[in-house]
Amino acid sequence: MTVVDPEIVQRVKAAKARRKSSPVQYRERSELAFIVHSFNRISNVDQLVAGLRRMGDHELIVCDDGSLDGSRQAWISHLEQPNDFLILSNDIHEIRILDRAIRFASAELVCLVQDDDSIPQESDWLEEALRQFDRYPKLAILGGFMGFYDFEEDPRKSRDSAVWGDEPFQFVGHVNIGPYFIRKRHYEALGGWDFSLSGAGEPGICFDSELCLRAWVQGYQVGYRFVPFKGPPKHYSLDGGTMLFSKEVRFRNQWRNHTTISERYAGQAEEISRLVEEANRGLESTAEDN
Amino acid sequence: MTEIDPKLIQRVKAAKARRLASPVQYRDRSRVAFVVHSFNRLANVDQILAGLREIDDAELIVCDDGSLDGSRDRWASHLEQPNDFLILSNDIHEIRILDRAVRFASAEVVCLVQDDDAIPRESDWLEEALRQFDRYPKLAILGGFMGFHGFDPDPGRVTRIWDEGPFQFVEHVNIGPYFVRRSHYEALGGWDLSFSRPGEPGICFDNELCLRAWVRGFQVAYRFVPFKGPPQHYSRDGGTVLFSAKTRRRNQLRNERKIFEMYTPYARRISARTRKANREAAGHGSAAESPP
Numbered sequence: 001m002t003v004v005d006p007e008i009v010q011r012v013k014a015a016k017a018r019r020k021s022s023p024v025q026y027r028e029r030s031e032l033a034f035i036v037h038s039f040n041r042i043s044n045v046d047q048l049v050a051g052l053r054r055m056g057d058h059e060l061i062v063c064d065d066g067s068l069d070g071s072r073q074a075w076i077s078h079l080e081q082p083n084d085f086l087i088l089s090n091d092i093h094e095i096r097i098l099d100r101a102i103r104f105a106s107a108e109l110v111c112l113v114q115d116d117d118s119i120p121q122e123s124d125w126l127e128e129a130l131r132q133f134d135r136y137p138k139l140a141i142l143g144g145f146m147g148f149y150d151f152e153e154d155p156r157k158s159r160d161s162a163v164w165g166d167e168p169f170q171f172v173g174h175v176n177i178g179p180y181f182i183r184k185r186h187y188e189a190l191g192g193w194d195f196s197l198s199g200a201g202e203p204g205i206c207f208d209s210e211l212c213l214r215a216w217v218q219g220y221q222v223g224y225r226f227v228p229f230k231g232p233p234k235h236y237s238l239d240g241g242t243m244l245f246s247k248e249v250r251f252r253n254q255w256r257n258h259t260t261i262s263e264r265y266a267g268q269a270e271e272i273s274r275l276v277e278e279a280n281r282g283l284e285s286t287a288e289d290n
Numbered sequence: 291m292t293e294i295d296p297k298l299i300q301r302v303k304a305a306k307a308r309r310l311a312s313p314v315q316y317r318d319r320s321r322v323a324f325v326v327h328s329f330n331r332l333a334n335v336d337q338i339l340a341g342l343r344e345i346d347d348a349e350l351i352v353c354d355d356g357s358l359d360g361s362r363d364r365w366a367s368h369l370e371q372p373n374d375f376l377i378l379s380n381d382i383h384e385i386r387i388l389d390r391a392v393r394f395a396s397a398e399v400v401c402l403v404q405d406d407d408a409i410p411r412e413s414d415w416l417e418e419a420l421r422q423f424d425r426y427p428k429l430a431i432l433g434g435f436m437g438f439h440g441f442d443p444d445p446g447r448v449t450r451i452w453d454e455g456p457f458q459f460v461e462h463v464n465i466g467p468y469f470v471r472r473s474h475y476e477a478l479g480g481w482d483l484s485f486s487r488p489g490e491p492g493i494c495f496d497n498e499l500c501l502r503a504w505v506r507g508f509q510v511a512y513r514f515v516p517f518k519g520p521p522q523h524y525s526r527d528g529g530t531v532l533f534s535a536k537t538r539r540r541n542q543l544r545n546e547r548k549i550f551e552m553y554t555p556y557a558r559r560i561s562a563r564t565r566k567a568n569r570e571a572a573g574h575g576s577a578a579e580s581p582p
Binding site: 003004005008009011012013015016019020025026028040041043066068069072076079080081082084085086087088089090091092096100101103104105106195200201239244245246 | 294295298299301302303305306310315329330331333356358359362366369370371372374375376377378379382390391394395396483488489529532533534
């Protein structure tokens with residue numbers, strides 16, 4: 001048996017005593033888990049932590065996927081609360097590490113955050129999202145960036161047809177990340193992201209949309225309500241991590257995945273549109289009833 | 291948008307190119323996931339790592355639950371392979387962090403390792419364990435430390451197994467190594483979190499899951515592996531003894547009472563199922579033998 005220094009024993013006992021007397025205690029089941037995917041964006045760490053802490057006592061799971069810029073140390077210095085977790089991995093990229101992190105979370109609802117996101121000052125966007133998950137038990141995914149009624153085979157057409165503004169909550173065919181809310185048990189029932197949409201370490205462009213289409217096909221729902229994580233509506237900076245670090249692979253995967261998804265769901269596109277329309281009609285009648 | 295230093299972009303691209311060219315690539319589904327619970331046992335990090343690295347096609351998930359002795363940096367310096375993960379938490383203790391880590395793993399079979407364990411030089415213990423999981427689809431848990439025949443408040447009516455005997459089904463086992471089949475773990479609902487509060491030792495949580503497994507139609511087995519030293523040997527300076535001796539004792543007494551309340555009504559059924567599993571295994575010519 002390896003020996004433990006008695007001084008360490010005393011320090012550990014003191015730390016345990018401090019944690020026990022702290023007003024902030026571990027919660028078995030938070031209402032929400034924020035999952036942040038972090039990759040070399042150290043200058044935004046403080047803003048993210050401050051913004052997410054403002055949103056209340058939620059689980060905070062940060063996946064630092066191999067940053068080289070000091071982000072890991074920056075996260076470590078912040079993540080000291082009982083429901084904080086830092087997961088360190090080695091550039092396996094968003095699809096794979098987020099899939100694991102969602103399973104790791106104990107909250108029923110998960111909100112995916114990217115490392116270049118800006119967290120709004122007020123928390124009304126979050127309260128609204130939680131209300132919608134309460135209201136619609138089949139709601140599996142709620143997007144806050146762009147929403148789409150149809151899936152375009154040509155990625156250049158997607159942006160033109162996006163719902164991308166401060167409109168009321170509505171059902172859509174698919175949404176992209178983020179914020180990207182997921183109801184964990186529906187995610188698990190759906191089998192999670194489709195790993196074939198990227199190799200490990202590569203951007204998995206469209207994986208977020210694919211899960212939405214699968215959700216409709218399998219009897220779940222997808223909603224949209226704008227949240228300015230990426231700036232105001234119609235604004236999107238083109239220096240996200242996938243553009244900076246993997247531009248060529250990103251474009252290659254984007255075209256390939258658009259084709260794959262279009263082909264995969266071609267036979268169900270009309271049915272998905274019908275389900276979306278039907279869900280939105282239900283929304284209107286609920287509003288009228290109120 | 292926050293800006294990124296162009297030099298950093300070049301470093302990241304170079305690191306990506308190195309990873310892409312490496313002979314060691316990420317596997318979506320490894321044969322086994324080792325989940326190590328680490329808490330202030332720096333002196334044993336290198337030994338555990340060297341031992342587990344001898345095993346091919348394994349995921350390595352280390353949960354450092356708030357060490358203050360430099361273990362975190364030590365693990366971080368080692369865990370650079372594509373299927374390595376280091377999870378940092380803040381002293382929520384074994385039950386809770388292992389529950390999350392088991393769900394985080396992608397391998398179907400998970401092997402729980404404690405930070406004071408010694409990893410045997412040969413890997414036949416692992417091959418044997420994986421063979422048993424292949425052979426018995428209902429096998430949910432396989433223990434390698436101590437196994438128990440009988441479940442009774444009277445210790446005289448319980449037989450403890452703690453030696454190099456053949457593989458056999460038993461009523462319950464304790465950690466570790468402690469192998470879990472992930473799909474069965476999830477079907478069972480995972481550890482009973484009421485066995486300890488966050489930050490406290492959850493003594494008996496490992497045994498409780500075994501009893502629940504039998505009640506719910508799964509199986510539990512034992513095959514000795516010398517993670518804690520030779521048979522009949524157990525050092526008394528494990529982390530829960532060093533850092534939380536009083537709480538450990540209190541939880542042990544409470545949880546023993548609790549587990550007897552929960553499972554005494556099922557004790558005969560569990561023992562009958564254990565005996566039947568051993569008879570069937572013997573009938574099929576496996577290495578399992580009838581319990582004493």
